[in-house]
Amino acid sequence: MAKRSYTSFSGIYPHLAVTNDWHSECGIGTVVWYAGRLYWITYPASGPRGGGAKLYSTDESLALHVHPESVGGTHANRHIHPATGKLVIGLHVIAPDGTVASFDPARLFGRITGTGDSLHDPAEWVYINTMEDGFYEANVNTLAVRRLRRDIISAMSSRDARLAAAREKLFGDHGKGGYTAQGVFIRTNNAHLGLLAEWDGRGDAQQRSSWRVIDRNKYTEVTGPGGIRGPRAVTDPVWALGWDDKSVLLNVRAAGAWTRLRLPKASYTQDADHGWYTEWPRIREFAPGRYLMCMHGMFYDFPGQFTPLQKNGIRPLCRHLKMISDWEGFRDELVFACNDASPFDNPQCGQQSSNLWFTSYENLRALSEPLGFGGVWSRENVFCNEPSEPFFVGGFDQRTLHLVNGDGSGADFRIECDKDGWGTWVPCQTVRVPANNGYRQVALELPEGAEWVRIVLEIDVTACSAFFHLRMGGDVAVDET
Structure with a gap:
């Protein structure tokens, strides 16, 4: 040189x-x-x-x-x-x-x-x-x-x-x-x-x-x-x-x-x-x-x-x-x-x-720890069994999902993950969200190495939102009520 x-x-x-x-x-x-x-x-x-x-x-x-x-x-x-x-x-x-x-x-x-x-x-x-x-x-x-x-x-x-x-x-x-x-x-x-x-x-x-x-x-x-x-x-x-x-x-x-x-x-x-x-x-x-x-x-x-x-x-x-x-x-x-x-x-x-x-x-x-936000739905009408687009979560060790159900009935949000990026989707957890703009915040329970997440609803839901907060390191406070 x-x-x-x-x-x-x-x-x-x-x-x-x-x-x-x-x-x-x-x-x-x-x-x-x-x-x-x-x-x-x-x-x-x-x-x-x-x-x-x-x-x-x-x-x-x-x-x-x-x-x-x-x-x-x-x-x-x-x-x-x-x-x-x-x-x-x-x-x-x-x-x-x-x-x-x-x-x-x-x-x-x-x-x-x-x-x-x-x-x-x-x-x-x-x-x-x-x-x-x-x-x-x-x-x-x-x-x-x-x-x-x-x-x-x-x-x-x-x-x-x-x-x-x-x-x-x-x-x-x-x-x-x-x-x-x-x-x-x-x-x-x-x-x-x-x-x-x-x-x-x-x-x-x-x-x-x-x-x-x-x-x-x-x-x-x-x-x-x-x-x-x-x-x-x-x-x-x-x-x-x-x-x-x-x-x-x-x-x-x-x-x-x-x-x-x-x-x-x-x-x-x-x-x-x-x-x-x-x-x-x-x-x-x-x-x-x-x-x-x-x-x-x-x-x-x-x-x-x-x-x-x-x-x-x-x-x-x-x-x-x-x-x-x-x-x-x-x-x-x-x-x-x-x-x-x-x-x-x-x-x-x-x-x-x-x-x-x-x-x-x-x-x-060494510049800074990764931190990111983003969602798949924002007050949208979502049909039963129609998966969301895949959302990237790989490499983050703190992963929180915020869910809103604007429908008149309670709804189950099924969280699925592609654990290795090869397109095999497996159910990871199901979250019940109450009706009438009901809200739940949940820590994602994903297998080690999970790359992508998608969400599937088990009924049609109106005004539905799903947003992720992701970070490396630190603790995430989650409302489990």
């Missing part, structure tokens, strides 16, 4: 701090170790035409290089194109020898959030999606660009333009990830209704009807075991991270079918409807075969072959309060891209700035 001559404070190197002159925001959109250098890009709040940001890189010595080829913009995409080995990061295409070329922001217009291989010509072309509904096919060799869906940020200038754009756009107003796998391109959106949708390459991508909507909730990340290099095999699963008012959502595509699972939130501060406070939760490999998942203030160990039929191995690591946008393995360290200080709703911030954070996996584990 090259010797570092720079001072750091708890993994923060002041000489790597970044800012801009936009007086709004200067986040780091993504960070990638590629061809012997660590690359990252910054972003202002809104730069669909470029400007306001830079492409940076360093080597193991941490000497900072600002690339003169920088064209800026508000971007957070990264993809290593398998056929050419080139890195697509923001509007830039970087070759293995370090040569940097850039797409023209006038032609590839928008705030770029996701990149995946083309379904029609993956040898040279990639798909690029933007925050405001844009969708392009771009050539990593010639830098040619084909527009497949128009970016509608420029249509926000008048009421009539906004109404016209609303009729054609996909759902949601804050686009996020994009990924190609299993014969489809998948994109997400995390604001104002939200979206998880896929396109099979047929039909006009400009038409809303050409897209298959999977879920109308807020989603951020979409990826798979191959991560930024794309699928390693046609059978690779796809993982999409999102949330609703009840919990974190993990939607998994395997063999062409989607399965939705639920996990706890460690914080509710990311729940804002505009989606700005979830930039950008990820699932990413940081060392061979080792993945981290970050969502709603919690880091998890994540298994690299997670599927609906093999859903074991997720483990909570810690909570955090940083806005982390990406991470990468860097020698024997982890390096996190962050969005640190912004004048948004913070007039005491004199200058927007961000930095990379260098730390270790062991230090990550």
Whole structure:
């Protein structure tokens, strides 16, 4: 490892701090170790035409290089194109020898959030999606660009333009990830209704009807075991991270079918409807075969072959309060891209700035004890013998369930668990909840190693709620009356 001559404070190197002159925001959109250098890009709040940001890189010595080829913009995409080995990061295409070329922001217009291989010509072309509904096919060799869906940020200038754009756009107003796998391109959106949708390459991508909507909730990340290099095999699963008012959502595509699972939130501060406070939760490999998942203030160990039929191995690591946008393995360290200080709703911030954070996996584990909250029902009508969606409880040693029965009759809530993640559900306990908004709080009695819990009602129940409180260590007070 090259010797570092720079001072750091708890993994923060002041000489790597970044800012801009936009007086709004200067986040780091993504960070990638590629061809012997660590690359990252910054972003202002809104730069669909470029400007306001830079492409940076360093080597193991941490000497900072600002690339003169920088064209800026508000971007957070990264993809290593398998056929050419080139890195697509923001509007830039970087070759293995370090040569940097850039797409023209006038032609590839928008705030770029996701990149995946083309379904029609993956040898040279990639798909690029933007925050405001844009969708392009771009050539990593010639830098040619084909527009497949128009970016509608420029249509926000008048009421009539906004109404016209609303009729054609996909759902949601804050686009996020994009990924190609299993014969489809998948994109997400995390604001104002939200979206998880896929396109099979047929039909006009400009038409809303050409897209298959999977879920109308807020989603951020979409990826798979191959991560930024794309699928390693046609059978690779796809993982999409999102949330609703009840919990974190993990939607998994395997063999062409989607399965939705639920996990706890460690914080509710990311729940804002505009989606700005979830930039950008990820699932990413940081060392061979080792993945981290970050969502709603919690880091998890994540298994690299997670599927609906093999859903074991997720483990909570810690909570955090940083806005982390990406991470990468860097020698024997982890390096996190962050969005640190912004004048948004913070007039005491004199200058927007961000930095990379260098730390270790062991230090990550020591940040704080995992703690989470979430539910499967919130004042919902539930039918007899219709199981709830699975809720993750693995790795937590204190597990409390809160139940409300809004029906006019008492009801038995049967708690079942998948004790090893292989899909075998066994009854664990039954809780009787009285009628007319009756409430019970119960400590879960689960077998050792239980991964997932679901709840089944033995009668139809109206206005039913079921929420979990989970933590590591400590005692949980339970009302047994």
